[in-house]
Amino acid sequence: MTWQIALPEICLGGAGLIILMVGVLSRRNAFTTATLLAIAAFIATGYLILAEAPGVGYAGLFVADAFARFMQLLVLAGAILALLLSLDYNKAAAIDRFEFPVLVLFSTLGMLVMISAGNMISLYLGLELQSLCIYVLAAFARDTRRSVEAGLKYFVLGALASGLLLYGISLVYGFSGGMDFAEIRAALTASPAPGLVIGIVFMVAGIAFKLSAAPFHMWTPDVYEGAPTSVTALLATAPKVAAIALLLRVLAEPFGHLLQSWQQLIILVSIVSMLWGAFAAIGQTNIKRLMAYSSIGHMGYALIGLATGTAAGIRGVMIYMVTYVFMSAGSFAIIIAMRRGRQPVERIADLTGLGRTDPALALALAVFMFSMAGIPPMAGFFGKLYVFLAAVQGGLWTLAVLGVLTSVVGAYYYLRVIKVMYFDAAGDALDKRSGVLSTVAFGAAAFTVFFAAFSQPIIGAAEAASRALLG
Amino acid sequence: MLITAVFWIFATILVVSAALVVSARNPVHSVLFLILCFFNAAGLFLLAGAEFLALILVVVYVGAVAVLFLFVVMMLDVNFTQLREGVQRYAPVGATIGVVLLAELLMTFGGVRVAPSLATLHVAPIAAQTSNTEALGLVLYTHYVLAFQLSGLVLLVAMIGAIVLTLRDKPRARRQSIARQTTREVGDTLLMVDVRPGQTMAELGIFRPLTTLPQAPALDLIGPTPPVSADDATGRGDAA
């Protein structure tokens, strides 16, 4: 029995149960303790993931390879950053209950399983574990109407997406006679039946929903805006990584040799996401909604790499996700720091004059905005560079050109935030920010600025991972 | 022949009740038809020789899940006519989607090819002389242990979620502590007082509200502490 292959996940699950018991049995509010324990558990899991040998276990249900390792570490990084942010935010918003880190932990466990899935069953279970936790987390501020609405909306649409995914899986099963990725690949010939293509379309639609790629993005702005900001920070980082890893694995492993039957679909989703992300964001006044549209656009760019179906493209997606996670986490640290008179403010107009009242924070936000717009030498530029490069190499000129054009449109609203901070008349100063937020914001900013300096090992790991995935 | 007849009975009732689930006017009837549906599906499983699945379907879906459905639906105060207003308007859309899905299903059945290596694809072929309960148990906790445990975690998360979103802890609520009730002794709450003839309540100090309570702990749900001041307690202990 090769059960050790899932040792990191088993340990994380066990840690979750222990933290749950600690929270239940402690007499005082255990939020901080539980959060710190969960972060420790994430770090330990990361160490175990680095230490484990690649292989396949549990009768093909679970795969550990270089790709899984890369994406799992990225997910853990996103989850740790989100938990750090929640330390400050949840106390301020009076939702500092110990179930929060427990749910984040189980959600992360679901993401790890998704990334390592080698079978439709583990894929679905991982996805459900992840989403179920996030449905609850989105409604975590249960006395706030917007939060409950966000949770309910996400739940209903998420259930629909799960239904689509399951329907797709059942069609694929009907045509291949297997649930295991390797079996499915072996059973499918190069010229697929139309029903199978429909199955793939349904599966992609289900996963694209979790990814908030257009046209399955309709939940994103409302949920981003309504959910507690610490949850939004999580929502914008780790689940995106997990969902895109799942999409990469599903399209590369069981359907890798059927590129021509799903390439058009990914190209379409990518174009729609880029356009929608760029144009719908222009009119936004709420910064959380702005981030929502921005994430839709980012997913569009990331999918360009997948559309090429080459190792270079997949490497591009992975690098893009690395830069995206840190930019987003940093931006959300600043959004959480936007508090005036102990009340959170989230309009873009509330940032007026930040360049004078808090130059350091304004500089960090400017860095993130430049990076998201894809301006060199920030990290976001390299993410886009590798993706566009792969598209050009793969002959997808239209995608590359559209990507550049929408980046220009996107730059308009990113730069608008910078204009508001530096060139508008100064407003009232924000409240003093806590140490945790500053650490996350400035750490992520440093990562974004100096990405070029230490990007070589990351790019190398992504290269190895993409080759491992394409086998 | 008997088996065929039974199959058709189950199948017919299943399809008819499934149609009635969506067309019944009263939601309670809908749920009851749903239960009938489950029941007939279980019957079909039974005919197919999957007796374990059949009975688990009844125990889990009919015995537990549908009971909760029924509870909720019975307690809802739904305006049925209002609920049905949209039917006419949305029926074409729904019908279109239904037709598309049906077409896909038909296409799937039309295009089904048995995988060439089907015989070897069985992860765990059922050995002869094994009932399907045992066969299921043999793979569920070995090959699929990961999936099994993950399902457990999904259920745990659902439970945590339900508690997080709905439980409102009332710190001031009066709760019964059975341990405290049973360890209580007579002397803790009862004081025997020797009342001399002619002595009044005022002299004894038995007044409500009490100004000087005995040091007995306030016990919830046990009843008010007897209004007797400690000074006058002479019979403490022999009140068995």
Added chain:
Amino acid sequence: MFWQDVTTLSLTVLEALAILVPVLLCVAYATYAERRVLAAMQSRKGPNVVGAFGLMQPFADAAKMLLKETIIPAGANRALFLAGPMLTFILAMVAWAVIPVNNHWAVADINVGILYLFAISSLGVYGIIIAGWASNSKYAFLGALRSAAQMVSYEVSMGFVIVCVLLCVGSLNLNDIVLAQKTIWFCVPLFPMFVIFFISTLAETGRAPFDLPEGESEIVAGFFVEYSSMSFGLFFLGEYANMFLMSSLTTILFLGGWLSPLPFAPFTWVPGPIWFLLKVFLCIFMFFWVRATFPRYRYDQLMRLGWKVFLPISLFWLVLTASFLFAFHLLPHKLA
């Protein structure tokens, strides 16, 4: 082919009658026995007028119920109102199909018998919910809610107890479960489970001290307030048939079914069905005894007992049993 089917069918019907007629007789006399036992325990006389020692009392009661008018309250859902008691009664009857009263003496000796019983008993709640809702009465609905919550709660720990027994047997077949007790009845090694199971059966059948669903002092009579004549009679019969069913289940799971208490001469002369009956009667007597002795539980106490006491204990004992069997290589391996 056709005639073969006909013979199979008619044989099955005959077999079913062979078990249902004695069950109904037992049920009829259980009502009489209960009143006599309660009376004896409370120093009263009980029914002693109709026939010798009042032995014809059940028939008099039956005649009364059959002859009275069935009243259907205004605003009640007519079809469901009548379906409720029928469902309860039918479920109480169909469960008997798998009960073995002697070695391989069961109408259907299926290999998932215990699961079948569990499924049927979990359906019992429907008769009550439907009756409570269809009566269009607040009391009835409250009673139905109470009853459903109670039955669902106690099924959980009952399930664990059953799993515990199954671990020791290695089969879901009721016949195998009895035969596995040849060396020792399970009520000895699994005594705590036996106690929990018996108490859970009290709750499952809604008998005292867990008869809150019909608590007269609070909700007049619970889910069957509005029922009269034979529709009430069916509930009544269903309740007693369920008592017998649960007693048979207890007998099979813990008291060695039809096996004689001691495996040698004077005991083994007595045929198995007699032992089975005696054990069932013992359990039924316990039901009466408990009713005569204990006051009714409060609802929160009932829920507390089910979820906070029985569930942890039975879960713990399940783990303990499994670990014990595993550690000492006593697991009943039928395969490999």
